[in-house]
Amino acid sequence: MSDDSTLFESEKERLREALSEEPTNVAVVSEPFAGRETLVDTAVEELDTETRRTALSSVTEADALVADDAFADTEAVCVEGCEYLYTRRIDGFETLERFVEKVASSDATFVVSWNSYAWEYARRTTEVDAVFGEVVSLPTLDAETVADSLASEYDVSEFEDDLEELRQEGDRFVDRLPDRLRFGLEEKSDNVFERITALSGGNLGVARAVFESRLWKEGGEDDHTDLSYEDAFVLSVLVSKEAVGREVLETVVSPRSLETSLRKLSDAEFAELEGGDDIGGDRDGGRVSLRPERLVRAVTHLERRRLVW
Amino acid sequence: MVAVYRGAWLTAGLPEPSDVPPVELDVSTVVAALFVFAVAYVVARTASYGLTWLSEQTVERRITVKMFVPITKFVVYVVALYYVLGPVLDLSSTQILAFSGVLGAVLGLGIKDLFANIVGGVVIVFERPYRIGDMVELGDHYGEVTDIGIRSTKLTTLDDDLVTVPNYVFFTEPVSNSNAGEPEMMVVPEFYVAPDADIDRAVSVVRDALLTSRYVYLSDEHEVSVRVFDGRGYRKLRAKAYVNDVRNEGAFRTDVTRRVLEKFEEEGIESPDVAAAVLEDG
Structure with missing residues (x-):
């Protein structure tokens, strides 16, 4: 069982400060799979009051949450999965705009968590950041932290030497470099944990997936992906939602067909139907999810095409 | 002598x-x-x-x-x-x-x-009044600069025609550069609605179409706006937004226009009577 409770101490401290004495609304923002829930757990502990906690997992749930007068008579509200508050289509911001209004007019303290790509998009379209006094972003992790976390969850005895090497090195010069340069260097390393850190972008959720799929053996992440612009756009929606109903994707890509894009994203190992079913199998429903181990490659591809900013 | x-x-x-x-x-x-x-x-x-x-x-x-x-x-x-x-x-x-x-x-x-x-x-x-990759208007031609040679500049127009413009045109005619070396550029689609149409709703539809387009580029310096002009017999909505890549200009314009018109039709937001508008406009 994973234990992220010891990570992100300085971010937790910022969160505690924001919620103590005169509490302010806080947005917790991170890359997909990076562990936002850890900070929301901290917020719930810190609020020390009757807290309503909701984890959204679909657009329908988000609509229902905002339509319902769910925040009345509550002193504190924690909402996870805020990326489901909008859909990228005409009239797709109504739910988010009503949510922002409620946050602005409520006496309750709100702690919300957002996928960073969805957050960047939402704050540029609806100025959602105006109602959150504090924005806490989760940082990338260094190789030693990633290695220690993996060692606490998996059997890493075959990589004991690599683990020991990182622990003995202690404070490393490479960790003070900008992320892009650091990961570029670590990707070439012989140390398995450094390569996993590079392939995961210092993101623990992705690192777990990379470790489980032993992806570091494949080598570098050169982008030879042959995706059309439409396929890449569907991927950008997936990156910002992490998992989404097929019907939502259909409204976003309409009038183009979704099936070809999903097939190509599946073949390129970017996406899968939740539950591991064949992506072309259930055409009437199901949820499509982003494969965590491919997040870095997906984001690199989208940045090159300017589909994420 | x-x-x-x-x-x-x-x-x-x-x-x-x-x-x-x-x-x-x-x-x-x-x-x-x-x-x-x-x-x-x-x-x-x-x-x-x-x-x-x-x-x-x-x-x-x-x-x-x-x-x-x-x-x-x-x-x-x-x-x-x-x-x-x-x-x-x-x-x-x-x-x-x-x-x-x-x-x-x-x-x-x-x-x-x-x-x-x-x-x-x-x-x-x-x-550098323009660079390779810029969208420029040179003489009577508009398109992407694909080559700057010793003698001439080559443009690929939106219709995919390759136009060769002599370099001296730069001295004799104004040059309009849409993006000045940046990958993004402003696109300005316009829509016309009848004077009695629900203008607030029309603005909202156009704004959403811009913000949700797959080709849009948004940043703190690149915002979306929709302005309304009151004409005789019509109202004009002039939208401004940035496309993420100059090469997507045509696709962006088409994507926004198609979805706006579809929504206008769905919600009964009518276009102006062209003949009446022309008569009233003199």
């Missing part, structure tokens, strides 16, 4: 022909000069191909990298010319002076347009 002949200014200050030692031109010198220019051509083409390939790897730095294509070509050809006039032909300073005088006369007599194009090309390379 001193006889003054027409065009004497062209040769003023130049050495007398009898003072200029002849240039020794044999087959090997000509072959060497041709070889130098052939090598320069291959180097320029290879560098151009390599830089173009590199630039296409990312939208963000495409135009910045492509900026070096004409500069590289210019440097390569100048070096080649220097090498031919120097080590290959081994011209003395008197011969170079005489050569420049002959060149001046030739330009005056017939190839001044070509010279203007070359000077235009040099100015374009260094002053």
Whole structure:
């Protein structure tokens, strides 16, 4: 069982400060799979009051949450999965705009968590950041932290030497470099944990997936992906939602067909139907999810095409 | 009495022909000069191909990298010319002076347009009114600059026509550059609705169509806006937004227009009566 409770101490401290004495609304923002829930757990502990906690997992749930007068008579509200508050289509911001209004007019303290790509998009379209006094972003992790976390969850005895090497090195010069340069260097390393850190972008959720799929053996992440612009756009929606109903994707890509894009994203190992079913199998429903181990490659591809900013 | 002949200014200050030692031109010198220019051509083409390939790897730095294509070509050809006039032909300073005088006369007599194009090309390379990859209006043509040569600039229009515009056009006509070296550019679609249409709803639809387009580029400096103009017999909605890549301009415009019109029809937001609007507008 994973234990992220010891990570992100300085971010937790910022969160505690924001919620103590005169509490302010806080947005917790991170890359997909990076562990936002850890900070929301901290917020719930810190609020020390009757807290309503909701984890959204679909657009329908988000609509229902905002339509319902769910925040009345509550002193504190924690909402996870805020990326489901909008859909990228005409009239797709109504739910988010009503949510922002409620946050602005409520006496309750709100702690919300957002996928960073969805957050960047939402704050540029609806100025959602105006109602959150504090924005806490989760940082990338260094190789030693990633290695220690993996060692606490998996059997890493075959990589004991690599683990020991990182622990003995202690404070490393490479960790003070900008992320892009650091990961570029670590990707070439012989140390398995450094390569996993590079392939995961210092993101623990992705690192777990990379470790489980032993992806570091494949080598570098050169982008030879042959995706059309439409396929890449569907991927950008997936990156910002992490998992989404097929019907939502259909409204976003309409009038183009979704099936070809999903097939190509599946073949390129970017996406899968939740539950591991064949992506072309259930055409009437199901949820499509982003494969965590491919997040870095997906984001690199989208940045090159300017589909994420 | 001193006889003054027409065009004497062209040769003023130049050495007398009898003072200029002849240039020794044999087959090997000509072959060497041709070889130098052939090598320069291959180097320029290879560098151009390599830089173009590199630039296409990312939208963000495409135009910045492509900026070096004409500069590289210019440097390569100048070096080649220097090498031919120097080590290959081994011209003395008197011969170079005489050569420049002959060149001046030739330009005056017939190839001044070509010279203007070359000077235009040099100015374009260094002053950079536009770069390869920019969307520009040159003369009567609008499109993406795909090459800046010594003599001309090539544009690919939105209809995929390749247009070659002489470089001297830069001196004689205004040049409109839509993105000035940036990968994004502003696109301004316009929509017309009937005077009694629900204008707030129409603005909301247009705004959402821009914000949710797959081609939009949003940042703190690149915002979306929709302005309303009240005409006689119609209302005009002028939208402004940035497309993420200049190459997606047409697709962005089409995507937004198609979805706006679809929504207007779905919600009964009517277009103006064109005939009435024209009559009222006089």
